[in-house]
Amino acid sequence: MTKLKNKYSIQRRYVTNKNARPRIKNLGVDFLVAHETANNNADADAHYNYFQGITFSASAHTFIDDNKILEIIPLDEKAWHVRYDVPRDNRMYGDDANDVAIGTELCRTGDFDKAYDRYVWYHAYLCKKFGLNPKKDIVAHSKLDPSRRTDPQSWLEPNGVSWNKFINDVNDYYRNWGSDGSQAIKPSNPSKPSKGYRKTATDHVGMRLENIYHTNVNYYNSPRWDNPTGTFKPGHGWTITGKYIVDGSYQYQVKNSKGHTYYVTAHDKYVKVIRGKSAASSKPKPKSFKPGQKVTVKKSASTFATGESIADFVKGNSYTVKQVKSDRVLLGGIMSWVRKSDVY
Numbered sequence: 001m002t003k004l005k006n007k008y009s010i011q012r013r014y015v016t017n018k019n020a021r022p023r024i025k026n027l028g029v030d031f032l033v034a035h036e037t038a039n040n041n042a043d044a045d046a047h048y049n050y051f052q053g054i055t056f057s058a059s060a061h062t063f064i065d066d067n068k069i070l071e072i073i074p075l076d077e078k079a080w081h082v083r084y085d086v087p088r089d090n091r092m093y094g095d096d097a098n099d100v101a102i103g104t105e106l107c108r109t110g111d112f113d114k115a116y117d118r119y120v121w122y123h124a125y126l127c128k129k130f131g132l133n134p135k136k137d138i139v140a141h142s143k144l145d146p147s148r149r150t151d152p153q154s155w156l157e158p159n160g161v162s163w164n165k166f167i168n169d170v171n172d173y174y175r176n177w178g179s180d181g182s183q184a185i186k187p188s189n190p191s192k193p194s195k196g197y198r199k200t201a202t203d204h205v206g207m208r209l210e211n212i213y214h215t216n217v218n219y220y221n222s223p224r225w226d227n228p229t230g231t232f233k234p235g236h237g238w239t240i241t242g243k244y245i246v247d248g249s250y251q252y253q254v255k256n257s258k259g260h261t262y263y264v265t266a267h268d269k270y271v272k273v274i275r276g277k278s279a280a281s282s283k284p285k286p287k288s289f290k291p292g293q294k295v296t297v298k299k300s301a302s303t304f305a306t307g308e309s310i311a312d313f314v315k316g317n318s319y320t321v322k323q324v325k326s327d328r329v330l331l332g333g334i335m336s337w338v339r340k341s342d343v344y
């Protein structure tokens, strides 16, 4: 049985172009920056050739495709993979990425799952090699340079892999490093997202998104509109983590109480952003009804609390609450008991 740590071999073929590789020693390795190349047509070797020929300063240490892990800059030398004038690497790790971090690029060519597995494995390898914590010491290029960069999420997410999943996958390899590789992770998520989507700005991150529609609203495990992953009920909420334009319409990226990421319509007919309030849980708020209050019978309601079916003309109509019991309200006008879950 192959142990995980022996699953792949690393090829080392160093560029000699001074623009890519100035041969300056780094100051050690304090963290890792995850990148993707954003180039649909170039594998690891093609990037070697590219950096061997460039006439400006740019590079990364390692390029990974579906059959190769290729280091083109020695890991004890600097590479130019993050702008020096971004402040966040200094704030997070106390130094500039180019001076104290290894930059690894995921190539887009070939089989994503194979390339991704190597990319995960290599990050675990670097954590072992440099004594780093996969949960804290790996950062996305997009986090360091958010105004200009979206990688590596720009290639992970279209392939169904969230940043959190990537970190968890690296951590799994890291924890099982010396054990049998047969329990290797599978880059899961068979649902491929729609091609036509992109991330967009929102100032609603951290706020609660609530279903205000009279019936269930779909959610998806990637930015798309078909094949919903599930539905959430009226009154249920999520915490907003981002916003996307998917085939021309907005979706919020949200997180539930378990930390799972989903995508939900942003249309104000169905959902509402509750300002200043985050959804710690996705449980519905307890509904309290009082006599005298006006409520509307949901279109999705089918039977009264007493079992008889609800006539269509009642659905969508508003009535005054006459009495309240634990699970039902008595509505004036029709003088019938309706479940609390069937009115809003």
Ligand SMILES: [Zn+2]
Pocket (backbone or CB within 6 Å): 034, 035, 036, 081, 141, 149, 151
């Ligand atoms: Zn990058």
